Amino acid sequence: MGVRGFKQLTPIPEAQRAVLAALTHVPRAAAVPTPTAVGKYAAADVVAPADVPPFDRAAFDGYAVRSIDTLSASRTNPAMLKLVGKALPGRPHQGALGPGEAVEVATGAPLPPGADAVVPYEEAAAREGYVEVYRPVPQYYYVSRRGEDVVAGEVVIRRGRLIKPWDIGVLASLGIKEVPVYKITAAIISTGNELVELDDAPPPPGKIINSTRHVLEAMLREVGVEPHYMGIVPDDEDVIYERVREALREHDMVITTGGVSVGEPDHVVSAVSRLRPSVLVHGIAARPGRPNSAAVVEGKLIAMLSGFPVASIVGFEVFVKPAVLKMAGAAEEPRPVVKAVLTRRVTTPINVRSFVRVRVYRQGGRLYAEPLAVTGSGILSTLTRGNGLLIIPENREGYDEGDEVEVVLLGPIE
Amino acid sequence: MGVRGFKQLTPIPEAQRAVLAALTHVPRAAAVPTPTAVGKYAAADVVAPADVPPFDRAAFDGYAVRSIDTLSASRTNPAMLKLVGKALPGRPHQGALGPGEAVEVATGAPLPPGADAVVPYEEAAAREGYVEVYRPVPQYYYVSRRGEDVVAGEVVIRRGRLIKPWDIGVLASLGIKEVPVYKITAAIISTGNELVELDDAPPPPGKIINSTRHVLEAMLREVGVEPHYMGIVPDDEDVIYERVREALREHDMVITTGGVSVGEPDHVVSAVSRLRPSVLVHGIAARPGRPNSAAVVEGKLIAMLSGFPVASIVGFEVFVKPAVLKMAGAAEEPRPVVKAVLTRRVTTPINVRSFVRVRVYRQGGRLYAEPLAVTGSGILSTLTRGNGLLIIPENREGYDEGDEVEVVLLGPIE
Structure with missing residues (x-):
């Protein structure tokens, strides 16, 4: 051209x-500290250096058990397990779980070696050093398994991704201190x-x-x-x-x-x-x-x-x-779009893409779009008076009053 | 409660x-410099201290004229106006426009006193110190009138508004150096x-x-x-x-x-x-x-x-x-929502609002939503794998495969 x-x-x-x-x-x-990377684009794929979770952990508050011990448990015939300790997040139970034993666990606590399931409080009761379990639980019931979330070596952020607040959560959880952006x-x-x-x-x-x-x-x-x-x-x-x-x-x-x-x-x-x-x-x-x-x-x-x-x-x-x-290398972020009824005819030239600022409002359960100005690149106030943008494509000469149009929302609907 | x-x-x-x-x-x-107010909430109504535009100005490139001089103009019988000067933005024409005169103007230039319309280049031609005008133009044709955009005293930003980039344009145009946020x-x-x-x-x-x-x-x-x-x-x-x-x-x-x-x-x-x-x-x-x-x-x-x-x-x-x-005092900003076909049944408990992360993708002109995880508050990777959120209300026990659901988009669709 x-x-x-x-x-x-x-x-x-x-x-x-x-x-x-x-x-x-x-x-x-350039590599920047992970918490400051929000709103920037990843400049390379980011790979998990380790498993998440890094160990099997309780996914619910209750009792860590060996699932096999609960096989025939029921409300009328509960499995009786000896309560041998307690594990909290950051405070593992010392030692392994033997047959017929249970350890009280809070969500996030490491599962003691030997345990392979968590019985939620709702499905058990503690009595005098024992836990009654009212139902059989399958293996890994309410257990977050090591690597079930992210496996070491996996790409967690692709090049070109616009980094969001929750991405920081994933990166920080993985111990990734810097991100290339x-x-x-x-x-x-x-x-x-x-x-x-x-x-x-x-x-x-x-x-x-x-x-x-x-x-x-x-x-x-x-x-x-x-x-x-x-x-x-x-x-x-x-x-x-x-x-x-x-x-x-x-x-x-x-x-x-x-x-x-x-x-x-x-x-x-x-x-x-x-x-x-x-x-x-x-x-x-x-x-x-x-x-x-x-x-x-x-x-x-x-x-x-x-x-x-x-x-x-x-x-x-x-x-x-x-x-x-x-x-x-990024894709466009989605924009909020609504369908609204045009309150006034808008006439635009053919073969030109027109950007008509509108005011979108709700009335009687429907959305309406009132055009604010068709021409006038100098008309600034439509930017603060309006809350939407009606884009009229090149192959149309406008829309009629009452037409249902798609409007890009730029602010809250009144 | x-x-x-x-x-x-x-x-x-x-x-x-x-x-x-x-x-x-x-x-x-607190009052902050206007350009730094983006993303903050206005803490009070902001009022225009002056008119915008501050003077009548050309809204198009062409010739400033007295509209009455063009009354009987046509292509076969153009109005012949004497070209007496030129006005640019920031460089006004010195002096007023008399009957039968025209001044060349660029968009944004102040209209000379006496002129009340602009004839675009397309509808005129300059020849040897004269301008031929081929059509009658109404008063204020292609003129941005003083105060037509914003009138002094008008509220331009309401309390509670989340200030957007274009709001800064309006505030700066008005010479407002600080905004209460x-x-x-x-x-x-x-x-x-x-x-x-x-x-x-x-x-x-x-x-x-x-x-x-x-x-x-x-x-x-x-x-x-x-x-x-x-x-x-x-x-x-x-x-x-x-x-x-x-x-x-x-x-x-x-x-x-x-x-x-x-x-x-x-x-x-x-x-x-x-x-x-x-x-x-x-x-x-x-x-x-x-x-x-x-x-x-x-x-x-x-x-x-x-x-x-x-x-x-x-x-x-x-x-x-x-x-x-x-x-x-703010309203919620709109979020992008799309309708997508659920690729797998999702079962959720009644009387609970469930937040199901999904991956929205396009196939054969339709949007599909693949649920990533129904439970597991520890499952972080769904945040980076998914690009949408399916909110299942309290009165439902989920959705069936093939149901059309509304998904809040959190990132681009693949």
């Missing part, structure tokens, strides 16, 4: 295919003579605050990427070229905001073109988010996003997130 | 109602003579690593709470009592792990009972997660969770998360 004029907007699927195919950069991997960094370069930083608010007349930077920083962190903000650069092709080149050397991807547009100043695409990209997509068939563009240079993504927060989010979803997932 | 024996397990809805009704503690609010802290006290820390791995024989602590720390951060780990305490009622009392003074909630069980050592519930709780739930009708208990002391939650990671997650969902949401 060559350089395209802005008038021929590239359809999103085609743009994504071209960019992802050219993306060959592999980010740096991808350290993905993204440079953010904000372009625009009109921009001032939030710290400099209120802005002078005609200037606006660089809010898009903060949206992108937060979204990058949510997908496990560390943002590196490189400041505001003026609408000057040479300056942008130098800054992007510098960022590309240091980081796994570069995100620019602003300066992509059909009119002047369109310095960003010109600047990036000088880096001899293998792919350059100039504008996508998205609404909002038309100016979002992307290039691949030396196997790395340069995402040239709109300067408007709402449009930049579309560009983030189209280019940045898929690139992060590809670099990390 | 008084102290209950463990054998009468409290149904989850009843346990939650009792605990939440007694929960009156309000966490401390709840600073919720939770103490974690791990009990158990069998525990050693991950740093001390591999554990000596009979000991196990305190992995549950790390799972809870990560889950707390995910719901916007700062964990404060207070270490491992031995199974000693007096020590536990002192430590919980100390934690309760300093933190918004206290979470203990381990030591809740039908057998000995059940020191935690005894210790907490001495704090004269207004509510004490000892054990819940959950599988896994039966030992999870909770108390409310001085309006604060003490969640007494199982020492097993899998069971503690159930206790977290039942007691900790709802308490955080109540303290923050």
Whole structure:
């Protein structure tokens, strides 16, 4: 795919295919302490160094027994076992269990040698140094067997997995102190003579605050990427070229905001073109988010996003997130989707993917979706007023009032 | 609700109602820099200090015009307007627009005084100092009007909202440098003579690593709470009592792990009972997660969770998360749910809510859910092998093979 004029907007699927195919950069991997790995991507398969559990242990509170001793037990004719001790988690019973003996055990306690089953309290009763067992228990009844959970050598975390809180539980249980994760960094370069930083608010007349930077920083962190903000650069092709080149050397991807547009100043695409990209997509068939563009240079993504927060989010979803997932070998996390009845007709252009922010609410046991704005990449407040996103595919010109539509939920339903 | 024996397990809805009704503690609010507020709960309504946009601006690239000048324009008889200048974002055109004049504008540029519409490039052409406009444009065509997005004084973020990346965009655009958020802290006290820390791995024989602590720390951060780990305490009622009392003074909630069980050592519930709780739930009708208990002391939650990671997650969902949401005045975030065909019959006890981990996969265009383990709170590996959770309500004894069930997705579908 060559350089395209802005008038021929590239359809999103085609743009994504071209960019992802050219993306060959592999980010740096580093071992980090296991508890800090949540929200990062595993950079290699992680293998269990030992069995879990490391020993046979009680899976219930009760009595450790030899199952054979309970063979003919019943409520009318209980097995009478001699209570010879007690085992707690971390405090094993000293010595083995002989025939006709029982040891009181708490969940998690190591099973004494000789024992092969646990009789829960409910199915037994202790009387004067003896335990009456009311039923036969099979071998390994309420026993967590050594290695039944994880066997040494088994892969417990696959490369590319986004590490979740419970994964930390598995890794920590295995005594794995460090995990290899991808350290993905993204440079953010904000372009625009009109921009001032939030710290400099209120802005002078005609200037606006660089809010898009903060949206992108937060979204990058949510997908496990560390943002590196490189400041505001003026609408000057040479300056942008130098800054992007510098960022590309240091980081796994570069995100620019602003300066992509059909009119002047369109310095960003010109600047990036000088880096001899293998792919350059100039504008996508998205609404909002038309100016979002992307290039691949030396196997790395340069995402040239709109300067408007709402449009930049579309560009983030189209280019940045898929690139992060590809670099990390990861699959996309599921998103909450509901079916809702559209309260008003929405008309969108054909051959364009439209992102319509909606407010989803419940009424009379049904869910409704009220469209908030079809156009207007500048309309920020729909982000806080709405709690859902209706994505209208390229082959539709919208939906009618009363249509049942699928909405991606971005927040709680009122 | 008084102290209950463990054998009468409290149904989850009843346990939650009792605990939440007694929960009156309000966490401390503090103003934090806006960009760091993501993932925290707004502690007060946030009001817009100014209009957004702060001035009328171009919503498209093209020409700013007086709409009345285009009234009779057509492709065969275009309106001829004199091009008198150019406006870029941050670089307004100097001076007003007179009758019969046009100014070239880029998206985001302030509209010159006198102009009230923008003609996109596509509907016009520039020739020798003039612009030919091919169609009439209505007033405010492609104009983002001052205050059309947000009006000064409007509530943009409601108290209790979990702040999202795009909310930061709205707040930053408004020049709001700080946001009041709840600073919720939770103490974690791990009990158990069998525990050693991950740093001390591999554990000596009979000991196990305190992995549950790390799972809870990560889950707390995910719901916007700062964990404060207070270490491992031995199974000693007096020590536990002192430590919980100390934690309760300093933190918004206290979470203990381990030591809740039908057998000995059940020191935690005894210790907490001495704090004269207004509510004490000892054990819940959950599988896994039966030992999870909770108390409310001085309006604060003490969640007494199982020492097993899998069971503690159930206790977290039942007691900790709802308490955080109540303290923050927040609604629960939506979770991804899919319908899938059960590949194997699952039998669960009546009057108990069962949490069955499943592996959801796609085959021939349908989703299937393979149950991984019905019992076994110790079975950790289902957390990494599975990607879904099937919650079986109290009024069912399971599902049959082939039943269509709703599964909460915890990770990508393979």
